Amino acid sequence: MxxxxxxxxxxxxxxxxxxxxxxRSQLKIQEMAFMLLAVVLFFILVGLFIVSxxxxxxxxxxxxxxxxxxxxxxTNLADSPEFSCSTYKSNCVDxxxxxxxxxxxxxxxxxxxxxxxxxxxxxxxxxxxxMLKCTIANYPNCDIFVVYDREVKNEKAISSFVALxxxxxxxxxxxxxxxxxxxxxxxxxxxxxxx
Amino acid sequence: xxxxxxxEMGFNWLFAIIVGGFILFLAIYASGKFIRxxxxxxxxxxAAKLVVLLDPMETGLASGKxxxxxxxxxxxxxxxxxxxxxxxxxxxxxxxxxxxxxEKYGEEGEKISIKDRYVFVENLIExxxxxxxxxxxxxxFKIADLIIISSKDNNYCFYDTPEEIKKDIEDLNLDHIIxxxxxxxxxxxxxxxxxxxxCDIKIIGMCxxxxxxxxxxxxxxxxxxxxxxxxxxxxxxxxxxSSEIYECNIKRLMxxxxxxxxxxxxxxxxxxxxGCYPTLQTKxxxxxxxxxxxxxxxxxxxxxxxxxxxxxxxxxxxxxxxxY
Numbered sequence: 001m002x003x004x005x006x007x008x009x010x011x012x013x014x015x016x017x018x019x020x021x022x023x024r025s026q027l028k029i030q031e032m033a034f035m036l037l038a039v040v041l042f043f044i045l046v047g048l049f050i051v052s053x054x055x056x057x058x059x060x061x062x063x064x065x066x067x068x069x070x071x072x073x074x075t076n077l078a079d080s081p082e083f084s085c086s087t088y089k090s091n092c093v094d095x096x097x098x099x100x101x102x103x104x105x106x107x108x109x110x111x112x113x114x115x116x117x118x119x120x121x122x123x124x125x126x127x128x129x130x131m132l133k134c135t136i137a138n139y140p141n142c143d144i145f146v147v148y149d150r151e152v153k154n155e156k157a158i159s160s161f162v163a164l165x166x167x168x169x170x171x172x173x174x175x176x177x178x179x180x181x182x183x184x185x186x187x188x189x190x191x192x193x194x195x
Numbered sequence: 196x197x198x199x200x201x202x203e204m205g206f207n208w209l210f211a212i213i214v215g216g217f218i219l220f221l222a223i224y225a226s227g228k229f230i231r232x233x234x235x236x237x238x239x240x241x242a243a244k245l246v247v248l249l250d251p252m253e254t255g256l257a258s259g260k261x262x263x264x265x266x267x268x269x270x271x272x273x274x275x276x277x278x279x280x281x282x283x284x285x286x287x288x289x290x291x292x293x294x295x296x297x298e299k300y301g302e303e304g305e306k307i308s309i310k311d312r313y314v315f316v317e318n319l320i321e322x323x324x325x326x327x328x329x330x331x332x333x334x335x336f337k338i339a340d341l342i343i344i345s346s347k348d349n350n351y352c353f354y355d356t357p358e359e360i361k362k363d364i365e366d367l368n369l370d371h372i373i374x375x376x377x378x379x380x381x382x383x384x385x386x387x388x389x390x391x392x393x394c395d396i397k398i399i400g401m402c403x404x405x406x407x408x409x410x411x412x413x414x415x416x417x418x419x420x421x422x423x424x425x426x427x428x429x430x431x432x433x434x435x436x437s438s439e440i441y442e443c444n445i446k447r448l449m450x451x452x453x454x455x456x457x458x459x460x461x462x463x464x465x466x467x468x469x470g471c472y473p474t475l476q477t478k479x480x481x482x483x484x485x486x487x488x489x490x491x492x493x494x495x496x497x498x499x500x501x502x503x504x505x506x507x508x509x510x511x512x513x514x515x516x517x518x519y
Contacts, residue, residue, distance in 0.1 A: 025205065025206060025207060028207045029206065029207050029210055032207055032210060032211055032214075033210075033214075036211075036214050036215075036218070039218070040218060043222070047225065054233075058236060061240055062243075065240070065243045065244060065247065068247055069246070069247045069250065072247060072250040072251060073250050073311075076250065076251070076253040076255065079253055079254075079255035079256070080253065081336065081337045081338060081339060081451075081455055082455070082458065084255075084337070086517050086518065086519050087517075088256060090255055090256050094462075096462045096465045096466055097458050097459070097461075097462050099461075099465065100457070100458045100461035100462060100465075101458060104458075106283060106284075106454060107454075109281055109284075109310065110284050110310055110311050111310075111311055112310075112311070139465070167465075167466045167469040167471060167515070167516070168469060169468075169469040169470040172470065173515070174466075174469055174470045174471055174513065174514075174515040174516055175515050176515065
């Protein structure tokens with residue numbers, strides 16, 4: 001064994017002696033440079049990995065905040081000036097005002113929802129494609145008021161039940177006719193990389 | 196080389212020290228940058244959560260609501276307002292920072308937009324406790340809720356306050372608003388309801404006709420050389436807000452009045468089919484045009500007459516046919 005060791009040492013010494021002295025230190029410097037480069041690249045990769053994990057948490061947090069905003073807004077939306085009834089009832093939506101809101105482009109960027117709809121009781125058992133959209137022409141014989149819909153890719157809907165009231169004339173007497181309805185607000189769910 | 200007192204420092208050692216030092220410097224710089232970015236992220240999230248806390252301030256049928264926000268550290272909240280962006284409603288923005296090590300405040304987070312709220316506040320609020328209260332604004336139908344924010348760490352001393360306003364404030368439980376007298380002392384921002392006084396904020400009432408509940412139904416709030424005109428509950432907004440944010444929000448409220456006026460005019464066409472014949476359309480259109488042309492709060496006074504007339508017509512309307 002000792003002989004083998006001394007033989008290998010002897011071979012190594014022979015190899016080293018073949019390289020001129022002036023080149024040996026240059027070789028060592030190069031080795032050091034490559035090693036340092038590898039270490040730096042390694043740390044950059046680790047950093048990128050950490051940043052991508054944190055970034056995905058940021059998207060999650062932003063979506064959570066967006067959803068909680070939609071939830072707190074939709075429960076109070078019926079009491080806002082655009083929807084509230086004239087008869088001082090809480091959680092009541094005036095459908096005579098709502099039909100004017102439908103298709104009003106100015107309100108598309110007012111609320112933070114990606115879509116805002118109100119489904120009448122006649123539309124509860126229907127899929128959205130089967131529901132008749134409300135317009136001035138067919139009001140009040142329709143199923144759904146689409147205030148606006150930004151048609152985003154991913155959306156989560158949050159709904160709240162409200163009383164939907166309108167003026168009705170019967171036997172020369174005008175009164176408030178009310179029914180149950182569902183206010184549906186959408187929140188856009190943004191995925192990583194989306195702006 | 197044979198001198199054993201000397202330290203041999205080959206070129207490879209020097210190279211390793213220089214490059215190692217450079218890598219260390221980069222690592223420290225990157226950590227510092229990472230900490231600053233995390234701080235900014237946290238402050239931006241906090242500002243977004245503050246905006247969510249404004250949502251329950253919707254008054255609905257109530258005459259007012261109040262609330263409080265407490266922080267663990269000294270904080271700074273920054274506000275701005277722009278009536279020209281996001282027409283016709285304009286927008287406000289809020290950002291946040293808090294005290295970090297060494298009594299210094301961290302770098303302000305990103306600004307979060309508020310488009311559907313009307314927040315009256317100073318441009319910068321510093322402190323651990325924020326007081327929020329909201330009052331509905333009618334002209335003559337409800338336009339929006341006025342959300343007023345102030346720091347609870349600063350007291351407001353109200354002198355010669357009319358009974359209606361004093362009762363309003365007491366009902367809201369705002370304990371940083373004090374009504375000093377011979378037994379109760381107060382130190383803080385002085386607010387006086389008279390012209391002849393040395394106060395930080397003076398409120399001058401201009402309502403003198405018989406329909407007024409008191410002189411202060413409308414008038415102006417004087418802060419130094421600036422005059423902020425108000426109508427009804429805008430008095431609170433004018434007291435607690437900076438003039439820049441107040442004037443901007445007045446323009447935003449008038450744009451909202453214009454939009455809501457359009458909705459009510461369409462409602463008139465709908466309810467006419469149901470035996471209702473409101474007669475306030477002309478006056479409503481005149482008021483909407485005046486609101487559209489409003490340049491500053493000075494012009495608010497010119498809307499008062501129209502407001503009262505429309506209200507009277509609506510009140511006198513057929514039973515079941517009131518527009519609002």
